[in-house]
Amino acid sequence: IHGTVAIVGRPNVGKSTIFNRMIGERKSIVEDQPGVTRDRIYGKGEWLTKEFRLIDTGGIQLEQQPFSEEIRVQVEIAIAEADAILFLVNGREGLTTEDQAIARLLQKAKKPVVLGVNKIDDLHLQDAIYEFYALGLGDPIAMSGSHGIGIGDALDALVAHF
Numbered sequence: 001i002h003g004t005v006a007i008v009g010r011p012n013v014g015k016s017t018i019f020n021r022m023i024g025e026r027k028s029i030v031e032d033q034p035g036v037t038r039d040r041i042y043g044k045g046e047w048l049t050k051e052f053r054l055i056d057t058g059g060i061q062l063e064q065q066p067f068s069e070e071i072r073v074q075v076e077i078a079i080a081e082a083d084a085i086l087f088l089v090n091g092r093e094g095l096t097t098e099d100q101a102i103a104r105l106l107q108k109a110k111k112p113v114v115l116g117v118n119k120i121d122d123l124h125l126q127d128a129i130y131e132f133y134a135l136g137l138g139d140p141i142a143m144s145g146s147h148g149i150g151i152g153d154a155l156d157a158l159v160a161h162f
């Protein structure tokens, strides 16, 4: 194993879908409902010459905690365990205050962050990525977990950090 990648982001942005794509086997449970307990948060992936451990922090859930606390713990675990973090946002919903709060936590940590704008299922949605430059996390990568778009671009950027 060359390094660890953690996926963070609000519920329903597509973390589990991307996780499944990146580990290349369908073992994580993907549910439509946010807050459903998933059985699998660790996976192993391979990209080019690199093997990596992948963590879906959305699968780490706290009982009876407000969302802000839950996401803070998820981001902390990502920062503690990962060599590179994939921060996912939802291009169809646009930038939210929760995205901005997560971005601030990530910026404090000084770990490499790759910003993935998910649910960009076809080219005419591409322009939705630009508003995410405002997060100050560099160039957003257009992705679609359900269509398999941008997975390689994100992996290129992530494994470059280990």
Ligand code: GDP
Pocket: 009, 010, 011, 012, 013, 014, 015, 016, 017, 018, 030, 031, 032, 034, 058, 118, 119, 120, 121, 143, 144, 145, 146, 147
């Ligand atoms: P998570 O809560 O962040 O783990 O998100 P999930 O992976 O469970 O996905 C939440 C919902 O978004 C599910 O209904 C997925 O089918 C859907 N979804 C995931 N990726 C995409 C995508 O690229 N495009 C679209 N249109 N829907 C997606």
Ligand code: MG
Pocket: 015, 016, 017, 038, 058, 059
């Ligand atoms: Mg999930």
